[in-house]
Amino acid sequence: MKFIVSSSALLKQLQSINGVVTSNPVVPILENFLFEIENGKLTITASDLETSMITELPVEARESGRIAAPARILLDTLKNLPDQPVTFTLDEETYGIEIASANGRYKLAGENATDFPRVPVVKGSAPVEIPSSSLLRAITKTIFAVSTDELRPAMTGILVQLADNQATFVATDGHRLLRYRRQDVAAGQTANLIIPRKAFNLLKGALPSEATPVRMEFNQSNAFFSFNQMRLVCRLIDERYPDYENVIPVANPNKLIIDRGQLLNSVKRIAIYSNKTTHQVRLRLAGSEITISAEDLDFSNEANEKLPCQYDGEDMEIGFNARFLIEMLSNIDSEEITLELSTPNRAGLLMPTLAEDNESILMLVMPVMLNNYV
Numbered sequence: 001m002k003f004i005v006s007s008s009a010l011l012k013q014l015q016s017i018n019g020v021v022t023s024n025p026v027v028p029i030l031e032n033f034l035f036e037i038e039n040g041k042l043t044i045t046a047s048d049l050e051t052s053m054i055t056e057l058p059v060e061a062r063e064s065g066r067i068a069a070p071a072r073i074l075l076d077t078l079k080n081l082p083d084q085p086v087t088f089t090l091d092e093e094t095y096g097i098e099i100a101s102a103n104g105r106y107k108l109a110g111e112n113a114t115d116f117p118r119v120p121v122v123k124g125s126a127p128v129e130i131p132s133s134s135l136l137r138a139i140t141k142t143i144f145a146v147s148t149d150e151l152r153p154a155m156t157g158i159l160v161q162l163a164d165n166q167a168t169f170v171a172t173d174g175h176r177l178l179r180y181r182r183q184d185v186a187a188g189q190t191a192n193l194i195i196p197r198k199a200f201n202l203l204k205g206a207l208p209s210e211a212t213p214v215r216m217e218f219n220q221s222n223a224f225f226s227f228n229q230m231r232l233v234c235r236l237i238d239e240r241y242p243d244y245e246n247v248i249p250v251a252n253p254n255k256l257i258i259d260r261g262q263l264l265n266s267v268k269r270i271a272i273y274s275n276k277t278t279h280q281v282r283l284r285l286a287g288s289e290i291t292i293s294a295e296d297l298d299f300s301n302e303a304n305e306k307l308p309c310q311y312d313g314e315d316m317e318i319g320f321n322a323r324f325l326i327e328m329l330s331n332i333d334s335e336e337i338t339l340e341l342s343t344p345n346r347a348g349l350l351m352p353t354l355a356e357d358n359e360s361i362l363m364l365v366m367p368v369m370l371n372n373y374v
Contacts, residue, residue: 002088003088005060006084014071017033017055034113045119051202055230068112144171158197166182175366182358193223214227221236256311258307263329270294274322319370321368338350
């Protein structure tokens, strides 16, 4: 069985799904791409049992067939070929694969396609349509706060809450919490899904920059995303997500409004002088001025800066992990941010002062205990 395809077109499709392939999979066959040819169309599947990505592209082929092709050697070969038509000859009895280019031939050993795990079919819910730009923004704004602690599996994914007229994306690692809400997604149904971090990371890399509708379906165990010629199926995390709404403090009488860029750059500089274990920086709020300071007593390092701000509330001093503050401030787009606080030992709420259309972002960050509060 033969097919002819553009080397660069094939490489582009393989690279878009290659993130699924793991170097030491549970089942050796998963080191391969599954190639399926039917009616002049090549369908390529990559899977790690939890997540599968499928893409397709047109090829010149007279026959149909299936084979599993080794991912790494195939990608490395195509990366080093100039753009040209290449001919694949597949032997479905010996599982041999031969690639013929304008100036060479390359032989590699494939595997039996029947050993490749079957991709789950998702049926059971009405599809939800999300603009690709909205989904990409939701993933970008939340994924950095997802926990890597495998002992708390629910927090290793992003909670997606669908309601009639909005979609909410939540991520937390216990130290900070991100709630991103969109009002331009009409799900027409209510559901709570925990999508694994890997699936959303893969989706983030594959989503097109131009406006494209993304179709999302789900059942009890899997979620299914499709757009253009790409499909992603992932197993949902079957755990109960923490009741995050109860963690968000309601009464926050102390309110700070400050230039985001100035605060971000100041925290970056001050963090250089912070303790390398705690990364602690102090914010001292008084009047129309904020003092940001840090010290590392082990090395006698210390630094402080003063910035102008609008502050309405009682004078207070609060400590935060500088790395968390930097990541959160870097993920806000607005020129000014609002920080709402109650007491030095309760969580602070960070948000853009002016929200974009159809979205709301709320970032919660836990304080670190300052020495004078112990």
